[in-house]
Amino acid sequence: MPNETDRKKGRIGGIRSSASTSGVKKTGAISTVEETKKASAVSGIRATGAASSLRATRFISMAERAQLFEMIHEEADKLFSGKNVPPQHKEIVEQAVKMTIDAASLLEEEKKKKE
Amino acid sequence: MISHNLSIFRGLSLEGEFKTLSIEEANSLVLEHKGWCESIAKSVARAWNLDWQMDGLDGAALEALIFCARRYQPDRGVPFRGYARKRIHEASSDAARKSKGWSRNAGSAARTERLAREVSADLFNVFPELRLGQLPYNEGEDGGDFSARFAIQQLLVGASIIAAKQGLANATPDEIMDYKSMVEIMTRLDPFHQLLIFKIYWEGESLRSVANQWETDELNVIREHKVLLEFIQKSIVRGKEIKTPRIRPGLKDISFKLKRTETVGIFSRLIKEREDAHA
Numbered sequence: 601m602p603n604e605t606d607r608k609k610g611r612i613g614g615i616r617s618s619a620s621t622s623g624v625k626k627t628g629a630i631s632t633v634e635e636t637k638k639a640s641a642v643s644g645i646r647a648t649g650a651a652s653s654l655r656a657t658r659f660i661s662m663a664e665r666a667q668l669f670e671m672i673h674e675e676a677d678k679l680f681s682g683k684n685v686p687p688q689h690k691e692i693v694e695q696a697v698k699m700t701i702d703a704a705s706l707l708e709e710e711k712k713k714k715e
Numbered sequence: 716m717i718s719h720n721l722s723i724f725r726g727l728s729l730e731g732e733f734k735t736l737s738i739e740e741a742n743s744l745v746l747e748h749k750g751w752c753e754s755i756a757k758s759v760a761r762a763w764n765l766d767w768q769m770d771g772l773d774g775a776a777l778e779a780l781i782f783c784a785r786r787y788q789p790d791r792g793v794p795f796r797g798y799a800r801k802r803i804h805e806a807s808s809d810a811a812r813k814s815k816g817w818s819r820n821a822g823s824a825a826r827t828e829r830l831a832r833e834v835s836a837d838l839f840n841v842f843p844e845l846r847l848g849q850l851p852y853n854e855g856e857d858g859g860d861f862s863a864r865f866a867i868q869q870l871l872v873g874a875s876i877i878a879a880k881q882g883l884a885n886a887t888p889d890e891i892m893d894y895k896s897m898v899e900i901m902t903r904l905d906p907f908h909q910l911l912i913f914k915i916y917w918e919g920e921s922l923r924s925v926a927n928q929w930e931t932d933e934l935n936v937i938r939e940h941k942v943l944l945e946f947i948q949k950s951i952v953r954g955k956e957i958k959t960p961r962i963r964p965g966l967k968d969i970s971f972k973l974k975r976t977e978t979v980g981i982f983s984r985l986i987k988e989r990e991d992a993h994a
Contacts, residue, residue: 660848668850668863675867679875682952689882689897691827693874696834700870702762703808703835704845706754 660705672697733788741784744795745777751796752780752803759807763832765816775810779803797847804839804846812836830881837877838870841915841922872944875951876901876916895989900950901982903959907970908943909980915940935965 660668672694680690736744753767756776760767767773783799811817818829842851850866879897901912914920922940926933942960949957962970979987 660850664863668867671864671867672871675864675871679868679871679948679951682954688827689875689878689894692830692834692878693871695827695831696838696874696878697867697870699762699831699835700838700845700874703759703804703839704848706751706758706848 660701662705665701665705668701669698672701733790735786735788736784738785741781741787744784744787745781748780748784748795748799749777752776752799755800755803756807759804759811763811763817763835764828765811765814770814770816771810772807772814775806776803779806800848801843801846808836808839830878833881834874834877837916837919838874840919841873841877842870843921868948869941869944872948872951873916876912876947880916895986897951898982898986900947902980902986903950903955904943904946904980904982905959905962905970906977906980906983907962907966907973908939908960909982910973910977911936911939912943913981929966929969931965931969935963939963939966 676690676694676697680693735741753773753776756772757767759765760770760772765772779802780799783795783802787795787798789795817832839845844851850863851869875897879894882894882897901909904912911925914925915922920928922936923933926936929936939962942963946957946960
């Protein structure tokens with residue numbers, strides 16, 4: 601037991617023992633178990649969102665060719681409207697990209713299919 | 716017993732390799748795809764204003780088709796056309812470049828066509844997906860008009876760099892200064908980025924081979940190349956005020972290693988050497 605002097609000085613006078621556990625209650629028995637039920641049918645499937653990382657590349661078709669050529673002309677005009685590039689450079693570059701698109705697409709085979 | 720059990724997996728040899736077709740099967744594959752193969756050679760010839768038979772594209776394409784049919788392993792699950800198209804296209808364009816028709820034309824209009832043809836042929840090496848009939852598309856875009864436009868922009872800038880490289884080699888004295896301004900845009904880039912452009916456009920290396928040399932993921936190099944082309948495009952259009960791109964984290968280690976030995980970019984050095992020679 602802490603004496604008067606200890607109480608005044610704020611010292612810890614002693615430690616009481618902990619109370620012993622009185623008892624542990626048993627768990628109750630499981631009263632009932634419900635039967636398993638059937639899962640409901642899948643109501644629908646939503647489309648996945650667009651892939652955010654690498655996109656798949658797209659094939660160039662005959663129909664796209666003219667559209668792409670027009671686009672090449674527009675973009676070349678925009679790109680070379682400044683003074684940084686020589687004038688003949690635009691012509692070479694535009695023609696080169698058009699040639700590349702042409703050489704990449706299988707127009708002959710498409711023509712055959714249509715025939 | 717074990718070897719017997721393993722051999723039941725169709726198309727797999729005991730060493731785990733895929734089997735090629737028999738000669739008869741390969742020959743029938745050639746006959747089946749001959750028309751398609753010719754259409755690739757015809758497309759290449761038509762685009763570059765050549766004769767697909769006179770200039771030998773037909774033979775080169777057919778040879779590539781036979782080669783592919785004999786090496787084709789169906790059990791890998793890749794469709795034959797997907798496997799063979801790039802090789803047939805490569806063979807056709809290689810034959811085109813070696814043909815007489817390639818350098819046949821003379822005169823100023825023909826000079827433009829000849830130079831355009833050279834640029835176009837090199838463009839296939841920078842964007843190999845074109846050989847498969849596909850446009851290089853922007854990542855994460857909708858795959859529509861915007862992406863096609865982005866792909867066209869990338870092709871135009873790529874072609875511009877190739878034309879500048881070829882122009883510096885073949886230009887008349889008054890043209891050299893014009894091409895020099897194009898190269899000066901590249902001197903604004905970090906030395907590491909200058910090296911990347913130099914390797915692809917001047918040394919003719921593929922993006923994949925650069926990635927292999929640097930022991931990095933190919934996607935790092937592909938994405939960095941796209942960013943660099945965007946920078947060059949904006950610089951051509953707007954001038955000097957464009958902020959230079961940063962090096963992506965996946966390539967920083969390689970750039971640090973490079974900077975230990977190379978502090979000046981390769982294009983900066985080329986321009987300086989040229990100026991010193993003229994001084």
